[in-house]
Amino acid sequence: MKKFFLSFASFILLTLTPYPVLSLEPGDLAKDFALRDKNGDIVTFSSLKEGAQVTVLEFISIYCDVCKKKVPQLNKLLAKYDPGKVKIIAVALANAQPEVDAETSRWGIHYPLLPDPDKITLHLYGIHNVPHLYVIDGSGVIRYSSNADNMLEIETLIDSLLQGTVSQCRPGDMASEIVLPDNDGKTIQVNFSKTNAPAVLAFFNSDNRQNRRQAQFLNDLREQTEKNPFLVYAIVSEPFDGDDEKVIKILGKNIPTLKDNGRKTFSLYCVESPPEIVIISPSGRIMKRNAPQDSAQLLKLLARPSVIEPTNNQERIMDALRRAMPDAQSIKPMTVGDTLIYVGTFADGTKGYARVVTKDILCEVCTDISFVQVIDQEGNYRAFELIQPFESYGKTIDASPFLRQFIGKSYHQPFVANANADTISGATKSCLKFIEALNENEHIFSQFLDDPSFDATFRRSVCFLEQSELELAMILYNRDHREPLRDIKDLAPYLPDKTLPVCPSGGTYMITIFNDIPRVICTVHGLDPQASMIH
Missing domain, CATH: 3.40.30.10 (Glutaredoxin)
Structure with missing residues (x-):
């Protein structure tokens, strides 16, 4: 029997994904981080660069051809200087240790390469494309931030930092009064x-x-x-x-x-x-x-680089969901297997099923993609909304013609780039990852769209979620009032939408006492058997 869950936990997990910040620039202080090395030991950036007068910090992806071509240049740069004075450290974004091990020997890298599968450093430094290279002086100030197209410029900067002859008007210097x-x-x-x-x-x-x-x-x-x-x-x-x-x-x-x-x-x-x-x-x-x-x-x-609050990413997602399903009376998160989807319910009782997709790209041209896709009850694509725009060389490009070609087509249909799906010149990898996400939908959505019991399960799950919202509101109400709650309508100000929810099966929510604890129960679905209240 397939299992479907709709709960606060699913919703909260998604809110904890931060949105990338703006790239740190010359003049900013480099940020410390901790990752595992090839031996599995945790190492910090500060410990790796300790004692160096200059540190070159490079962010790459092992699937980036340009990154691979930079390796001989960086090896040559490393060989030129005293290893105690100049250090080069690379971070492989969205790559795990086995991936790094498989490629680094072929690349011939002579400096540490740390895998960052969770992209922790991406959010710290705000990396949008790879390769991205920073030159950091002995005091931790970033002196250079770019894609390292001009290695001679980097070499000249390192020489001047080592000699202490940096002029007072280069990036990273204090601005004169x-x-x-x-x-x-x-x-x-x-x-x-x-x-x-x-x-x-x-x-x-x-x-x-x-x-x-x-x-x-x-x-x-x-x-x-x-x-x-x-x-x-x-x-x-x-x-x-x-x-x-x-x-x-x-x-x-x-x-x-x-x-x-x-x-x-x-x-x-x-x-x-x-x-x-x-x-x-x-x-x-x-x-x-x-x-x-x-x-x-x-x-x-x-724009001042700062860590964006995690809730901001959820706001972006919810905004995209509302744009994708503007007529939905409610949008509820639900876990199907190990995938989080959102179910929108419309006035006529029909539903739309949305999935939030994020795909790593990290190349010299494109950025990661993040979007919402909506499928109707017939299994056809109804809408797409970008959470993060398609970019090419740092500039936003119009992806609407690319997205429109999929509207009305079935999620059962496999797509092949440049065969039955056009791509955007200059954003090929973004398009390929988008198509890859569409081809995953057959497995994900067929789990419940082909299951006749799903609708009843969904209604019951929504009811239990709304019971949880009401019980949380009851905790907040009791915090603010000495007198016990007498009418469930008094909980409305403490609910997210400031209105009492309605059970999708037509049930009525009531306050009851269960094991000497005030609870919320539905006249149709009863009490959520998996819920627990702590007062």
Whole structure:
């Protein structure tokens, strides 16, 4: 006999999956973590890099071809330096030890590679694509964060860190304090280490097209400050090539314009080819030189990296479920075998069955995919909603034409990429993983869609879940009231939807006493035999 469970436990487990944070950038402190090495011993990142003046931390996937091609370059880099001064440590995201063992010998890696099957470090560092490489100095400050396309740049940075000759205007350095007069002659002093907010410094030296374009971009960006609080300063050189009022007029009154007489601040920040935008981190360190003049990319840099509350991921999921089943009167989680599904019930009594899918990709082009799929009672795909958008090289792409081709088709139908299912150019791996998820549905959904007893089991399970919600509300009610509960309607304010639930089989919920404990019982399904109340 097949077993179906609908409970708080299933619901809570899903809420504990955090959503990835934004990538750490130069100027941020590297985060410590603990993983198992090839011997099964727990090792920490801090212990592995102990004593090193420079640490290169690389995140890879063993199924990433570009990652494999980086190995000889990193081996060469490692051989160049004193092993006590420069260390290289790699982390294999979403890979287990057997996978790592099978590949590393073929790759010829000369440095530690730690498997991270649960992607713990991905959430700590906010990795979106692999390979991703960090260069970290002896004090733990990130000096470089990128995909390691330019190994010569990395080698030059390591040399300068070892020699102690890093200039005071490279990513990771403390941002110099600025003391400059504004356009009205008032002296403005900013110590970025004390502002506790990201900042944009925009440098101008001419009224030419490039400078005017940067001024307009900055003005447009400033309008988004309310939602994304950050500091913005326009620094205009004196002398200035042309009429500086043309640039100042474009900047508008909402952006402080500071006059840099003698270009001393230009020199402090090593600005040689303006216009240029420099990003300062909330900790007061230079995060980015020559920052992109693209609002989406720049706001992503300015967003302060922080661990997103686990509940936020559940909110994303529930929002996607509501978009996928907008007419559902209720959406309840239910465990079928070892799979969590969501059952939406509509006004006409029909149901939709949703599954939340997350697939690891982690390559140099695409990111992981996460989406909701809904199947109707006839077994046809009814809707798809993305929780995480499809991306290609860091840019969101429109996946709606790809998704639409599956609407109305049966979950029994197997799909083959580029045979009976088109893919998106530039996001092939995302499409392949999506199709892989669809081909899993035959096994998952046939367990209950073909079972005539499922509907009755589902109704009973929903009833017992609602009893649990009511009994939890009763605990909260008793916490706030001295008098015992007399009417079950008084529990409504303590329920998630602030309304009393209705048994799907038409039963009535009532308060009863069981073993001297107040309980909630249904006139149709009775008391949940597996529930236990603790008062």
